[in-house]
Amino acid sequence: MMKRLLLICCLAMVAVGLRAAPPVGGEYIILVGGPSMYQWEKYKAFPHDHWWANFVRAARLRTEQLRSEVGPDAKITWLIYKQGYMDRAKQEHQDLISLIDSVRDKFNINLVWFGPGQEVINYLNDGQPRDQLKIVDFEYFGHSNRACFMFDYSNNIDSACKSWLHENDLKQIGRRAFARGAYCKSWGCHTGESMSKKWYAATGTHMIGALGKTQFMMEELPILVSEGGRWVN
Numbered sequence: 001m002m003k004r005l006l007l008i009c010c011l012a013m014v015a016v017g018l019r020a021a022p023p024v025g026g027e028y029i030i031l032v033g034g035p036s037m038y039q040w041e042k043y044k045a046f047p048h049d050h051w052w053a054n055f056v057r058a059a060r061l062r063t064e065q066l067r068s069e070v071g072p073d074a075k076i077t078w079l080i081y082k083q084g085y086m087d088r089a090k091q092e093h094q095d096l097i098s099l100i101d102s103v104r105d106k107f108n109i110n111l112v113w114f115g116p117g118q119e120v121i122n123y124l125n126d127g128q129p130r131d132q133l134k135i136v137d138f139e140y141f142g143h144s145n146r147a148c149f150m151f152d153y154s155n156n157i158d159s160a161c162k163s164w165l166h167e168n169d170l171k172q173i174g175r176r177a178f179a180r181g182a183y184c185k186s187w188g189c190h191t192g193e194s195m196s197k198k199w200y201a202a203t204g205t206h207m208i209g210a211l212g213k214t215q216f217m218m219e220e221l222p223i224l225v226s227e228g229g230r231w232v233n
Contacts, residue, residue, distance in 0.1 A: 025074075025136075026075070026133060026134045026135060026136035026137075026179050026182075027075045027076075027077055027128055027133050027135050027136065027137075028066055028070070028074060028075065028076045028077065028135075028137040029077050029123075029124070029135055029137065029138045029139070030059045030062060030063065030076065030078050030079070030139050030140075030141065031079045031138070031140045031141070031142070031149070032055050032056060032059050032078060032079065032080040032081065032140075032141050032142060033055055033081050033140075033141065033142020033143055033144075033149065033151040033152070033153070033188075034055075034080075034081040034082075034083065034084015034085055034087075034142070034151055034152050034153075034155055035048075035049040035051075035052050035053075035055065035084055035085070035088050035155070036049040036143075036153060036154035036155055037088065037091060037154060037155050038091055040155075040157075040158040040159070041154055048143070048153070048154060049154075052085070052091075052092050052096060053099075054216040055141040055142050056080075056100060056103070056141075057216070057218065058141045058216050058217070059078060059141045060103055060107075061219075061220070061221055062139060062141075063076055063078075063103075063107050063109065064107070066137070067107060072108060075110060075128075075133070076107070076108070076109050076110065077109070077110040077111075077112060077123075077127070078104070078110070078112065079112050079123060080100065080111065080112070080113055080114070081113075081114060081142075081151040081152060081163060082097070082114065082115065083115060083152065083155075083163070084151065084152050084155050085097060085100065087155055112127065115163065116163055117149070117163055117164050117165040118169075121165070121169065121172050121173055124138075124173050124174075124177050125172075125173060125174045125177055130174070130177045131176070134177065134178060134179035134182070135178045135179060135182055136178075136182050136183070137184075138178075138182065138184045138185075138205075138207075139183075139184070139185045139186070139187065140185070140186040140187060140188055140191075141187050141188070141216075141222070142188055143161075143189070144186060144188030144190060144191050145190050146190040146191070146193035146194040147167045147194050147195055147198075148164050148165065148166045148167065148195070149164060149165040149186070149188065149191075150163075150164050151163040151164060167194060167195045167198035167199070168198070170195075170198050170199055170202035170203070171201075171202045173202055175202075175203055175204045178203055178204065178205045184199065184203075184205050184206065184207035184208065185207060185208040185209070186207060186208070186209045186210070187210075187214060187216075187221065187222040188209075188210070188214060188222075189210060189212070189213045189214050190209075190210060190211075190212065190213070191207070191209030192208070192209030192210050192211045192230075192232040192233070193209070193211055195207075195209060196208070196209040196232065196233050200233070206233040207233055208231050208232070208233045209232060209233065210224055210226075210229060210230075210232075211226070211228070211229055211230050211231075211232055212224060212225070212226025212227075212229030213225050213226045213229065214229075
């Protein structure tokens with residue numbers, strides 16, 4: 001009997017030792033682009049952004065997942081393209097900025113508004129003391145093509161943008177900003193066709209991206225919708 005008890009105790013100690021380690025402490029960054037405007041999209045066969053909160057809703061769903069995984073005090077930062085929601089607020093006849101602020105308050109988010117794409121790079125590099133607080137998770141929700149995050153696609157200009165982060169700009173991001181093994185994913189369209197490779201070359205971290213188009217949903221994270229589409233890095 002005593003030998004059996006000793007064996008059970010030893011096995012229990014081994015099991016404790018094999019438990020998954022807690023998530024690495026660091027910053028979880030969710031980058032959110034702006035919605036398009038009805039004035040540009042209404043005549044298209046397949047208009048974008050019927051709902052102003054396409055990207056915000058997806059970011060919220062992902063934040064809920066992260067909070068359940070890493071706890072209430074982990075540092076989660078939203079970087080949001082502000083002008084897009086200010087412009088869309090006029091179309092919606094409601095204060096979208098206040099609605100986004102309410103999500104910030106509910107989930108204890110560090111909310112950072114940005115304008116030009118360069119401000120995203122500036123935050124990644126120096127928004128926090130990167131020698132102390134590394135980026136452990138980076139995810140993008142917004143319009144994109146194979147080479148570019150398009151933060152204000154079809155907002156100021158029909159089917160074009162004035163605020164973006166292009167794959168050729170990624171070399172400005174310092175590798176020291178990211179923790180080893182950081183999780184990175186773009187939930188937008190086509191990122192896996194080119195930009196993911198440039199991201200890895202610039203930052204040393206793999207970024208999962210889509211081959212083909214993605215579709216933003218109401219109650220789940222974006223899905224692949226192109227025939228033969230898949231996630232790659």
